[in-house]
Amino acid sequence: MIIDCHGHYTTAPKALEALRNRQIAGIKDPAQAPKVAELKISDDELRESIEANQLRLMRERGCDLTIFSPRASFMAHHIGDFAISSAWASICNELCHRVSKLFPDNFIGAAMLPQSPGVDPKTCIPELDRCIRDYGFVAINLNPDPSGGHWTSPPLTDRCWYPIYEKMVEWDIPAMVHVSTSCNACFHTTGAHYINADTTAVMQFIQGDLFKDFPSLRFVVPHGGGAAPYHWGRYRGLAQELKKPLLTEQLLKNVFFDTCVYHQPGVDLLTKVIPVDNILFASEMIGAVRGIDPETGFNYDDAKRYIEASTQLSADEKHAIYEGNARRVYPRLDAALKAQRR
Amino acid sequence: MIIDCHGHYTTAPKALEALRNRQIAGIKDPAQAPKVAELKISDDELRESIEANQLRLMRERGCDLTIFSPRASFMAHHIGDFAISSAWASICNELCHRVSKLFPDNFIGAAMLPQSPGVDPKTCIPELDRCIRDYGFVAINLNPDPSGGHWTSPPLTDRCWYPIYEKMVEWDIPAMVHVSTSCNACFHTTGAHYINADTTAVMQFIQGDLFKDFPSLRFVVPHGGGAAPYHWGRYRGLAQELKKPLLTEQLLKNVFFDTCVYHQPGVDLLTKVIPVDNILFASEMIGAVRGIDPETGFNYDDAKRYIEASTQLSADEKHAIYEGNARRVYPRLDAALKAQRR
Numbered sequence: 001m002i003i004d005c006h007g008h009y010t011t012a013p014k015a016l017e018a019l020r021n022r023q024i025a026g027i028k029d030p031a032q033a034p035k036v037a038e039l040k041i042s043d044d045e046l047r048e049s050i051e052a053n054q055l056r057l058m059r060e061r062g063c064d065l066t067i068f069s070p071r072a073s074f075m076a077h078h079i080g081d082f083a084i085s086s087a088w089a090s091i092c093n094e095l096c097h098r099v100s101k102l103f104p105d106n107f108i109g110a111a112m113l114p115q116s117p118g119v120d121p122k123t124c125i126p127e128l129d130r131c132i133r134d135y136g137f138v139a140i141n142l143n144p145d146p147s148g149g150h151w152t153s154p155p156l157t158d159r160c161w162y163p164i165y166e167k168m169v170e171w172d173i174p175a176m177v178h179v180s181t182s183c184n185a186c187f188h189t190t191g192a193h194y195i196n197a198d199t200t201a202v203m204q205f206i207q208g209d210l211f212k213d214f215p216s217l218r219f220v221v222p223h224g225g226g227a228a229p230y231h232w233g234r235y236r237g238l239a240q241e242l243k244k245p246l247l248t249e250q251l252l253k254n255v256f257f258d259t260c261v262y263h264q265p266g267v268d269l270l271t272k273v274i275p276v277d278n279i280l281f282a283s284e285m286i287g288a289v290r291g292i293d294p295e296t297g298f299n300y301d302d303a304k305r306y307i308e309a310s311t312q313l314s315a316d317e318k319h320a321i322y323e324g325n326a327r328r329v330y331p332r333l334d335a336a337l338k339a340q341r342r
Numbered sequence: 343m344i345i346d347c348h349g350h351y352t353t354a355p356k357a358l359e360a361l362r363n364r365q366i367a368g369i370k371d372p373a374q375a376p377k378v379a380e381l382k383i384s385d386d387e388l389r390e391s392i393e394a395n396q397l398r399l400m401r402e403r404g405c406d407l408t409i410f411s412p413r414a415s416f417m418a419h420h421i422g423d424f425a426i427s428s429a430w431a432s433i434c435n436e437l438c439h440r441v442s443k444l445f446p447d448n449f450i451g452a453a454m455l456p457q458s459p460g461v462d463p464k465t466c467i468p469e470l471d472r473c474i475r476d477y478g479f480v481a482i483n484l485n486p487d488p489s490g491g492h493w494t495s496p497p498l499t500d501r502c503w504y505p506i507y508e509k510m511v512e513w514d515i516p517a518m519v520h521v522s523t524s525c526n527a528c529f530h531t532t533g534a535h536y537i538n539a540d541t542t543a544v545m546q547f548i549q550g551d552l553f554k555d556f557p558s559l560r561f562v563v564p565h566g567g568g569a570a571p572y573h574w575g576r577y578r579g580l581a582q583e584l585k586k587p588l589l590t591e592q593l594l595k596n597v598f599f600d601t602c603v604y605h606q607p608g609v610d611l612l613t614k615v616i617p618v619d620n621i622l623f624a625s626e627m628i629g630a631v632r633g634i635d636p637e638t639g640f641n642y643d644d645a646k647r648y649i650e651a652s653t654q655l656s657a658d659e660k661h662a663i664y665e666g667n668a669r670r671v672y673p674r675l676d677a678a679l680k681a682q683r684r
Contacts, residue, residue: 144528145528149493150492150493151491151492151493151526151528151529153528154527154528155527155528184493185496185497186486186487186493186495186496186497186542186546187493187542187545188545188546188548188549188580190576190580191545191548191549191576191577191580192538192541192542192545192546195541195569195573195576196534196538196541196542196569199534199537199538199541199569200528200529200534200538203529203530203533203534204528204530204534206530206533207530207533223573223576224572224573226569227537227538227541227568227569227572229572230566230569230571230572230603230608230611231537231565231566231603231604231605231608232605232607232608233603233604233605233608233631233635233642234532234533234537234565234603234604234605234630234631234642235533236605236635236637236642237604237630237631237632237633237635237642237643238530238532238533238630238631240633241630241631241632241633261572261573261575261576262573262575262576262579263573263574263575263576263578263615265574265611265614265615266572266573266574266575266611266615268611269572269607269608269610269611272607273605273607273608288576288579288580288583289575289576289579289580289583290579290583291579291582291583293575293578293579295578300575300576300578300579301579
């Protein structure tokens with residue numbers, strides 16, 4: 001079984017974007033603000049948006065199940081206030097839930113949170129609880145920079161985040177560290193901000209003592225862990241300078257990297273440097289890099305090909321990356337699969 | 343001959359730091375502000391600080407010449423105003439110049455600029471000119487984020503930077519893209535901010551059209567190009583999405599990566615993915631990662647070992663990385679070496 005732990009609903013029907021645009025317009029002009037009930041998207045529209053896109057590619061590429069969350073770049077937590085983020089998160093999470101009900105064999109949800117810059121993260125807990133309890137979601141996406149490229153929140157090791165972590169422990173769910181759109185002109189959203197956020201989070205976890213307080217807390221750092229595996233010697237050396245334990249102790253009991261690295265040498269480095277138990281299969285399909293690589297003739301984000309082509313990984317190791325690790329890191333996913341006799 | 347294109351004067355005599363501390367105190371209390379002439383560092387002190395440190399390690403490791411610039415984390419362009427940065431840059435550059443005069447076979451200078459957040463970059467030109475003309479420096483370090491982790495300046499492709507680029511073309515010098523200390527708690531200076539800045543700069547160059555305006559402009563992106571080589575498929579794919587030429591055209595005629603990647607798999611990825619002509623030997627020694635790697639028994643930043651151990655590189659390719667490329671990217675270095683009959 002092949003589990004893609006990192007998929008976003010990037011192909012939602014256009015009505016969603018139209019509603020969001022009216023919501024944004026409503027920040028300045030409340031007369032334009034839509035009511036949530038005005039969003040009408042039929043099951044057929046949802047089915048079509050998925051069958052023609054993610055599900056088609058999953059079938060073509062041989063992926064069974066995607067952990068599916070709202071479109072990351074559209075979370076845009078920097079827009080409006082908590083009420084705006086709250087309404088938006090609720091809508092987006094519900095759509096992912098509906099997709100998971102329409103395609104229970106192929107999709108299971110992960111929640112976006114109604115984060116808002118400067119607002120206490122604990123305000124996100126009701127939506128988090130709702131998504132896990134009522135929707136059967138198995139994870140959350142946590143944005144370390146709700147400001148969208150200005151990095152005005154404290155590091156992820158700061159105590160202000162602890163209420164979220166307590167809930168993660170209580171529900172036994174991991175968080176994927178995932179920023180949203182950059183509104184800082186310095187940072188291209190998917191080419192700089194995403195990767196920088198991954199690198200930044202890894203270094204915050206190395207610097208801090210978060211996992212002393214939460215020994216069972218688990219984070220997935222997407223996009224292959226940002227720059228961290230490529231600079232693994234630097235990170236080992238910096239941990240040493242900071243008098244921290246080895247990264248196998250300080251980091252890798254709690255932090256996992258996905259395989260969203262879109263070329264063979266990158267995936268080979270990842271699987272060479274990072275223990276197999278810390279690598280989760282993912283493609284972030286359909287996402288930032290949709291084209292066909294002229295050097296291979298295949299889509300850049302057809303991540304399974306790189307795992308398949310690896311000469312470093314045994315069959316057991318590939319199985320761990322494809323399925324075993326995900327069942328361990330996402331216990332509620334494992335439970336849901338077992339309930340389906342999978 | 344082995345040229346290290348990335349060394350900082352991290353071991354300057356303590357009198358320098360003491361002066362800087364008084365300069366910073368003088369921002370609030372002008373009575374404490376020192377006169378530049380109060381800084382007394384003898385040639386013997388300079389010699390000792392170099393011979394016991396950088397030069398000792400260069401000899402031990404087999405490096406002939408270091409392109410030497412002021413300590414990057416101490417540039418701290420965010421402190422004070424242009425006058426503060428200007429006095430500080432002038433002092434630091436002069437010390438590097440004195441080192442290069444004391445050890446003309448082993449060190450040649452690269453300038454820090456008196457950047458200051460929100461101040462027009464063209465104000466840096468007198469110091470730039472002075473360092474190239476009077477000190478024989480062969481390059482500059484350009485900080486894309488003088489705010490120190492708040493990223494308040496426009497991208498490097500913005501026209502506000504063009505006066506610097508015109509000077510770089512006129513003098514035929516490259517710039518190393520190098521940030522300084524992070525004063526944003528999210529970003530560890532050497533573990534996140536440095537690497538993020540490298541990644542960010544690469545993506546800015548991919549997004550922009552800077553090299554259409556300056557076909558001969560050259561940048562060295564340090565720390566192995568940040569995350570870029572590891573995510574080379576992503577960057578090729580993003581360039582494709584942006585309808586840009588192939589990265590070999592769009593980026594690699596003007597942008598070079600150093601070898602400050604502190605483990606063998608990272609260096610192997612770099613040399614596999616990036617054309618050899620775009621790779622410059624560097625160690626950033628003595629810098630962020632000073633310890634001994636328990637996995638190898640050698641210093642993390644003994645970068646030459648990774649090049650030597652590479653099974654991918656021919657002798658000619660190693661020569662290009664060690665010397666040939668640096669002579670091409672830094673023509674004034676080549677001229678200085680030829681004047682020394684090297």
